[in-house]
Amino acid sequence: MRHKRIHSSLFVTNREQLIKELKPNSLALFNSNDTMPTNADGTMAFRQNNDLFYLTGVDQENSILVLCPDFPDKKYREVLFVQETNEHIATWEGHKLTKEEATELTGIKTVLWMSEFNSRFRHMMTMGGVEHVYLNTNEHYRAVVKVETRDARFIDWCQKNYPLHKYERVAPIMSKLRSIKLKIEIELLQEACDITEQAFRRVLKFVKPGVKEYEIEAEYAHEFLKNGSRGFAYTPIIASGANSCVLHYIENDKICKDGDILLLDVAAEYANYNADLTRSIPVNGKYSKRQKEVYNAVLRVQRAAMKMLRPGVVYFDYHKEIQKIMEKELLDLKLISKKDIKDQTEDKPAFQKYFMHGTSHMLGLDVHDVGNMHGKIKPGQVWTIEPGIYIKEEGLGIRIENNVVIGKNKNFDLMKNIPIETEEIEELMNT
Numbered sequence: 001m002r003h004k005r006i007h008s009s010l011f012v013t014n015r016e017q018l019i020k021e022l023k024p025n026s027l028a029l030f031n032s033n034d035t036m037p038t039n040a041d042g043t044m045a046f047r048q049n050n051d052l053f054y055l056t057g058v059d060q061e062n063s064i065l066v067l068c069p070d071f072p073d074k075k076y077r078e079v080l081f082v083q084e085t086n087e088h089i090a091t092w093e094g095h096k097l098t099k100e101e102a103t104e105l106t107g108i109k110t111v112l113w114m115s116e117f118n119s120r121f122r123h124m125m126t127m128g129g130v131e132h133v134y135l136n137t138n139e140h141y142r143a144v145v146k147v148e149t150r151d152a153r154f155i156d157w158c159q160k161n162y163p164l165h166k167y168e169r170v171a172p173i174m175s176k177l178r179s180i181k182l183k184i185e186i187e188l189l190q191e192a193c194d195i196t197e198q199a200f201r202r203v204l205k206f207v208k209p210g211v212k213e214y215e216i217e218a219e220y221a222h223e224f225l226k227n228g229s230r231g232f233a234y235t236p237i238i239a240s241g242a243n244s245c246v247l248h249y250i251e252n253d254k255i256c257k258d259g260d261i262l263l264l265d266v267a268a269e270y271a272n273y274n275a276d277l278t279r280s281i282p283v284n285g286k287y288s289k290r291q292k293e294v295y296n297a298v299l300r301v302q303r304a305a306m307k308m309l310r311p312g313v314v315y316f317d318y319h320k321e322i323q324k325i326m327e328k329e330l331l332d333l334k335l336i337s338k339k340d341i342k343d344q345t346e347d348k349p350a351f352q353k354y355f356m357h358g359t360s361h362m363l364g365l366d367v368h369d370v371g372n373m374h375g376k377i378k379p380g381q382v383w384t385i386e387p388g389i390y391i392k393e394e395g396l397g398i399r400i401e402n403n404v405v406i407g408k409n410k411n412f413d414l415m416k417n418i419p420i421e422t423e424e425i426e427e428l429m430n431t
């Protein structure tokens, strides 16, 4: 693996936390993701199911975790099924986990080959007094799932074969657990942020008028991969000039021009954990007066947000407050007028023309991580803080995004070392 070994204690603790949330006489099952096809015999790079990874650290396709904490025979309380490996498979597909390696990685003593799944699963479902069966499905509020997932296939199969067990949703429990990060997870997120920082500093030296957006993408990719990341945490946004106002611009195929702003929403993954960084820099190494004015307005909003995103606050209340602060900045920038505010409707507030997205989201194994957006913010959560101002008529978009751990007494900015002041960015670009 490319990343440092994660101690199995993380996965052991995560499973213990989950078991506490299950009803008595329960079984919970987690599938790996499928390897997704492209065309002909091509496949996309494998991306593990984040819940399975969180509970086991297994980063291999065709794997299943079954937890059955009240099973009379201890051997069946935690069972991991993995793809059988042998010399032939090793030759063609490369190394897969042996049973011993799987135990060392996960802390699970009973590791079986997938070929045994049907018979062992029947044993667990019928011999251990199991009443409740917790199955997994993607319940992310923004998910749009058009393909049939392995989880969906399994739910069908399981309910057909065991129709009279009581089925339960495990996703709400996983969302609650995963939203609070343990120390090891924070360290992995910090590593993702540190690799991102290194690449950003490299890009500051690289950018100049005439470079292509995808050349900048290549700089990031090289620095990420060189440092043990598997690559981009999400499709990078490298948006120069007017593209900086397109929130999901991902073509990255234009030439950066003298005088333009360059919005960089680019970050690394590390051990499946994600950073999420945005900086907005001047292509020629010097912010114009107007760029600086707008930049500093966004920076003030971000700094106010850092103080407000605290335990006990509800995200949507905080977002409303940030919108008010942003409204004042937009007035000062003369982008909106008092009359615009007087004429606005609840559906169409004046600020929305220039600030139209959320201020923050949770971050972790998913970039838009699971967790209750309507609940009170809690210590141990990791959030982004990412206000922006997008002025289409000037071709000027500025977003500044940092990743912050919510602390009991104060927040900890995982990106505190990443250049953010205009003066520091200019200095680094010109030396």
Ligand code: GLY
Pocket: 234, 265, 276, 361, 367, 386, 401
């Ligand atoms: N890069 C994705 C986001 O900022 O939400």
Ligand code: MN
Pocket: 276, 361, 384, 386, 401
């Ligand atoms: Mn973000």
Ligand code: MN
Pocket: 265, 266, 276, 277, 278, 401
């Ligand atoms: Mn981002």
